[in-house]
Amino acid sequence: MTLSLKSTTALGLALSLLSAPAFAGMDEARAFLDDEIGDQSALSREEQEAEMQWFIDAAQPFAGMDIRVVSETITTHEYEAKVLAPAFSAITGIRITHDLIGEGDVVEKLQTQMQSGQNIYDAYVNDSDLIGTHWRYQQVRNLTDWMASEGADVTNPGLDLDDFIGTQFTTAPDGKLYQLPDQQFANLYWFRYDWFNDEKNKADFNAEYGYDLGVPVNWSAYEDIAEFFTGRDLSHMGIDDKIFGNMDYGKKDPSLGWRYTDAWMSMAGMGDKGEPNGLPVDEWGIRVNDNSQPVGACMARGGAANSPAAVYAVEKAVDWLQNYSPPSAMGMTFSEAGPVPGQGNIAQQMFLYTTFVAPLVDSPAVMNEDGTPKWRLAPSPHGAYWEDGMKVGYQDVGSWTLMKSTPEDRAKAAWLYAQFVTSKTVDVKKSHVGLTFVRESSIQHDSFTERAPKLGGLVEFYRSPARTQWSPTGTNVPDYPKLAQLWWQNIGDAMSGAKTAQEALDSLCGDMESVMERLERAGIQGDIGPAMNDEQDAEYWLSQPGSPKPRLDNEEEEPVTVSYDELIASWQ
Template sequence: MPKWIIQELQPSTLSSDEQQQELQWFKSQAEPFAGLTIRVVSEHIDTHVYESEVLAKAFYDLTGIHVIHELTGEDDVIKKLSAQMVTGLNLYDAYINDSDLVGSHFRSGAITTISELLTFKSGQYTLPTLDLNDFIGLQFTRDPFGVIYQLPDQQFANLYWYRSDWFENPSYKAQFKQQYGYELGVPQNWQAYEDIARFFSDDINTIEGVRVYGHMDYAAIDPSLGWRISDAWLSMAGVGDAGLPNGLPVDEWGIRVENCHPVGASVSRGGALNSPAAVYALEKYVDWLEYAPDEAKSLTFSEAGKWLATGKIAQQIFWYSAFVGDLTQPNLPVVDDQGIPKWKVAPSPVGKYWQKGMKSGYQDAGSWTFLKNTPKDRQIAAWLYAQFLVSKSVSLKKTLVGFTPIRLSDLESDVMTKKSPYLGGLVEFYRSNARNVWTPTGSNVPDYPNMAGFWWLYVSKIVDGTYSPKQGLDAFAARVDAHLAQLEQTMVNSQCAPKMNPIKDESFWLSQPGSPKPLNQQVIKGQTLPYEEAIRVWN
């Protein structure tokens, strides 16, 4: 076994002997496929860069299977996956795509499930130490009946991010208390977030000669604008119902599902996509842009992500934790001389429609997906590669590279305890129950590849003023209903195909318990907690 592989894959939760045995299993099981070249594709984040540039070579040196691990944009991964489904051509042998597609996958009939791969040839090609119970995101990749459709490869969450050094500044604390009547701290609700945004943008305005802002976001007309809202913005506002991993019967997309059948997204069909709670969510999204830099309206997802490192932003209501590495580099304005972040992450504040028992935010679970139209030898070779990338020999080192953990054993290791002070609360988040309350898009969405694109088309018209939030969401909900009705006709062989509810007066549904919820005109007072108390909420 090449010595460099063992050296590269340190640290590991396995002992030296255990790691040697696990890697030897890959070497022996891959013998029938030595010399084969397989192709896989994933989105371009640090974790997958490491896989593509380092781990694919390690796998080849270990097994003789050559892997072309392509990196591209998230939207392009979905397009390639859809193209293979439609054409039947074996474009790639496996995909790492978000578990957000699980509702599409289990209804498509095109996926070789993980459950099938685990038992192929009596489990001959299933890693004995795979330990599915150790995966923290496996519940996100199951269909409503418990069948596993995808295997998590990396996970990251949308968390509240803030400059803890500014929030702990005695002068700022006193000034905020005098102006707003409560303590400057981690906001628990949207009113507190708004007050803090106004405070830093308007009242403080400048720190050490630098213009600062109390909010950061992005709103360019771009597919990433859709992710900004579909990635559980509505759930934080309180649009859906209680229930995990997604609200039942109404989820965070505002889609009502009855007995696994989507029945509508508009309030007139029992959904909540154009409900008062959803309108409130979009109103706040647009209103808060005034507390962000002027450039925010023209920035995309990736462009906006660079702003926090400049030291000009006080807080962001949710920020993708996959970017932890970008904000822990030495010599940044947001990192001190000892390498300790001047920022922390905490639970995102929730809107006035949110209720206990609802999901609290979004978690991305990039997961391995295998298509039935892949030749079996290539599929099994790709299955071995997938298991290598998530094995205990690899996973802890990969977590330290990309900060996208997938295994509880890694999170609970002494290595992560020592690393914790340098990650601004990320380890505390993933060691808590919060990792189950921040969830991806669920199985209610029957056609994610097509329906995901609706978000940015309608949200962009709200941002540019073409529509009011209510007008935009009415049009959006009607478009989703039309698509669900079309799927009802074309997915006749699916046991969970849409079955549209008849249209009723909105007042009928708004008077029923749960979501869609009637207009809430209550005036909410801002509420904050000290960081030490705020993170206890996760437990």
């Protein structure tokens, strides 16, 4: 199968037609299907042409419009911007400019549009982490009502919302869909399968630690494995590089906040049980009442962001980063650290955002000559405070969002593009390029059964029921843009050593509560906005069931590992 962006002739054809005075329609659609899609589609060729004809007809009132959309820069969105946007423009006559910028910049643009009412972009691909924000502020079009009313004439009858695997993350407590998933990726444990299966490595590990080298189930085992591999001589495997047992990043940058809000605290066991998010205390440490109103983030108000479990989570991350990671990792951001495992000197990573699987399969240092990986993906281990019934990881669900401040005709044209790039016609091919699945029909496509052995467990994970235990930020967070920036600023102080973990988290939860108190006073989120608890002695809350949890007498659990092959068999 051909997956390179450079391989398509449809792109060249589309670009040549962008300056045409009118769209040419079905001829361009057929050329696109021939040259770009082929048999990598959940639809038959007849069904593909029927879907393209629907887009052509629905787009006629908007032909000649210039529409601007924006997303973060990842492989999936590069494919949309470079291939699918020009193709859509050629087929429909709606000229699409798909901008690619940093994720933090996407949130900033969206926040500016919310505050100013100025239409900066006609549609955004922004994370479903903002679902609590969108539901409370009511500044985005609620898609459930939109598709049934103003947007009915531009809603694809073949959209098939039931085929999307992430709509539970983009649906608010009111039962309405606010965002349409466009790409979805998890954070999973990543490790060098070849190193873990080497007989000398296995014997040496067992001799030193007294148990088998395998996929770590808990953080104690992860730490032992990190220690074992850091600085280990692997010359018997033909490897001369300096080896590290952990990879992470620590630069004081907006992406540092994601490192923690993206379920790190939940994996440690900070929050409560519940799927898709802990209730009443979530993985941000924010507590809500029975009306889904945020009531606190510090222990004094029943939150957990400065609880013993949270301190444990940060201290472990700092320790592992300092002792078992490349020295440069402390100064890296999310995007800089992501490709490092592909360089071939990392033994394991607590979680790898699977958006980086796409570039990994092009990294010779970690791939065999037959195209199979030297690495594998597995569930991330959990910390000492974790309990059965809690979420075990994070999924990023970048989703199409239509602001109410966007004029209706522009929103309709942008909605057509959003549906085109998520359509059954194109989604299998897009999934092969970016490996960010959003449709069940794509995950189950025969081409992924064929390709699965080359993706290190990614397909098996997405075909398993286990994937429901990985989820994005939920609705406890009342204003993601305002609160997210507090995380990297405060956690950065702990990473640098400017503050202890406890001091940084005390500051973080206090800052979050200050924002929530302002929202409560302003009353702009109505009866679903914050309604802060009165402060009490933290011991009152620590003595209650659930989160926040009192400090464990021993945070070092008995280490546990599991055979990777047995784990995969359990998924199937």
